[in-house]
Amino acid sequence: MASRNLESESESTCKEDVDQLGLDDVVKPEEVNEDNPPSKIVWRNVVIFTILHLAALYSLTLIPRSKPLTWAWSIVYYMIAAVGVTAGAHRLWSHRSYKAKAPLRVLLAFFQSAALQNDIFDWVRDHRVHHKFSETDADPHNATRGFFFAHIGWLLVKKHPKVIAKGKQISLKDLYEDPVVMIQKRFYKLSVLLMCFIVPTIVPWYFWGETLWNSFYLASILRYTLVLNATWLVNSAAHMWGSRPYDKTINPANNLAVVFSAAGEGFHNYHHVFPQDYATSEYGLRFNITTMFIDFMAFLGLASDRKVISSKTIQMRKERTGERSVKLS
Ligand code: ST9
Ligand code: ZN
Ligand code: ZN
Numbered sequence: 001m002a003s004r005n006l007e008s009e010s011e012s013t014c015k016e017d018v019d020q021l022g023l024d025d026v027v028k029p030e031e032v033n034e035d036n037p038p039s040k041i042v043w044r045n046v047v048i049f050t051i052l053h054l055a056a057l058y059s060l061t062l063i064p065r066s067k068p069l070t071w072a073w074s075i076v077y078y079m080i081a082a083v084g085v086t087a088g089a090h091r092l093w094s095h096r097s098y099k100a101k102a103p104l105r106v107l108l109a110f111f112q113s114a115a116l117q118n119d120i121f122d123w124v125r126d127h128r129v130h131h132k133f134s135e136t137d138a139d140p141h142n143a144t145r146g147f148f149f150a151h152i153g154w155l156l157v158k159k160h161p162k163v164i165a166k167g168k169q170i171s172l173k174d175l176y177e178d179p180v181v182m183i184q185k186r187f188y189k190l191s192v193l194l195m196c197f198i199v200p201t202i203v204p205w206y207f208w209g210e211t212l213w214n215s216f217y218l219a220s221i222l223r224y225t226l227v228l229n230a231t232w233l234v235n236s237a238a239h240m241w242g243s244r245p246y247d248k249t250i251n252p253a254n255n256l257a258v259v260f261s262a263a264g265e266g267f268h269n270y271h272h273v274f275p276q277d278y279a280t281s282e283y284g285l286r287f288n289i290t291t292m293f294i295d296f297m298a299f300l301g302l303a304s305d306r307k308v309i310s311s312k313t314i315q316m317r318k319e320r321t322g323e324r325s326v327k328l329s
Contacts, residue, residue, distance in 0.1 A: 001284040001295055002306040004314075019276040021096060021171075023131040026250075026272075029144075032136040032162055039157035046156050056225035059217040066214040070204040074219045077114065077200045079289065081227045082263040084111025086290040087297075089120050090265070090280075093181065094127040096174065097278035097307050098294055104302040105180040113184065113191035114200070115227055121175050121185045129167045131275055135239075135251055138166035143239035143251055151229075151236035196224060230261040238268035246273040246314070248323040256287075264288030273317060278306040282314055 019025075063071065088108030091097045100108065112120055126140045135144050137160045143150040175181045184191060200219035204210035233255075242253030246269050258266030265271070267281035279291040297303035 059222035081115040089123045099305040109184040114195040116196045119188040138162040141235040247321045
């Protein structure tokens with residue numbers, strides 16, 4: 001775990017506690033919101049997501065009829081896709097909270113394709129807009145429009161024009177300059193076919209004789225649907241329920257259930273206050289599989305420059321704006 005000690009020389013400290021992407025400088029709703037145009041439903045997506053969730057329910061009936069190794073593989077593959085989103089699309093590419101060498105970036109791009117959540121480029125663009133314009137019309141999954149909209153509803157309707165207008169103001173230069181991101185974008189459909197559907201289905205069939213039917217429904221469909229919902233919970237549940245130790249004036253909250261389901265990404269009050277911290281949490285490795293993964297990659301020499309917020313800055317912020325804030329005398 002990278003040190004939060006002010007004396008540490010290897011990682012960033014108090015003076016670098018400012019997010020260079022400017023995502024901790026949040027725009028207020030009154031600066032963005034206007035009369036809401038009615039949302040236009042995209043029926044194609046409604047049909048696809050309905051079928052997907054029905055298929056996931058059907059997959060549950062196959063669990064007693066499949067091999068335990070297939071269950072284990074589905075869980076492992078859940079983690080692979082999760083890490084592609086958390087360590088890859090989120091902490092590396094959206095927030096640049098650490099640096100990754102080319103082999104790790106390639107691995108994370110493949111893992112991110114296993115999650116089928118749009119390519120890295122689109123994912124990062126929407127996520128940066130989410131941080132900068134949080135809880136406004138320009139926030140793609142604006143949680144002030146309710147749990148359903150923040151969870152899945154935003155993928156079932158046309159985007160609010162403000163999302164696209166404000167999104168054009170966000171700098172994406174670093175993404176254009178990263179060949180791994182641009183190549184993944186170019187071959188995204190192929191990589192999804194391979195990583196989200198073919199690889200998870202073939203492995204149990206080839207290595208331990210599982211039926212292709214069971215493999216497909218458990219390791220691909222059920223696993224994909226669960227990863228999707230765990231990710232969406234960060235946008236919905238963790239923008240509504242939980243504690244706000246760092247800033248009680250914002251909606252994002254620390255939600256322990258989401259911490260567990262989303263590989264350590266549920267410390268969302270912390271994350272919106274300090275988006276540049278590679279651990280997305282004050283508590284380092286605790287409950288944080290993604291931070292463990294990044295630390296392991298640093299141990300292998302594939303990750304470096306893990307940014308952490310100093311304990312002093314965290315404490316000062318807690319006292320100034322946290323839920324149980326204590327005024328300094
Ligand atoms: C999915 C994403 O599920 C999930 C992301 C969740 C993020 C969570 C973050 C939480 C923190 C991290 C925690 C991780 C935890 C992980 C745990 C894991 C266990 N700025 O999009 P279009 C342009 S995806 C600027 O068609 P419509 C765009 O380039 C699921 N510009 O908008 C285009 O321009 P051009 C699978 C933007 O027509 C034009 O606008 N994917 C922006 O309104 C139109 O773009 C799907 O199901 C922007 N922000 O359609 C696909 N956005 O024409 C779902 C867009 O020039 N998406 N533009 O090319 C869609 O079908 C459509 O996007 C739509 C909107 C219907 C939703
Ligand atoms: Zn958020
Ligand atoms: Zn973020």
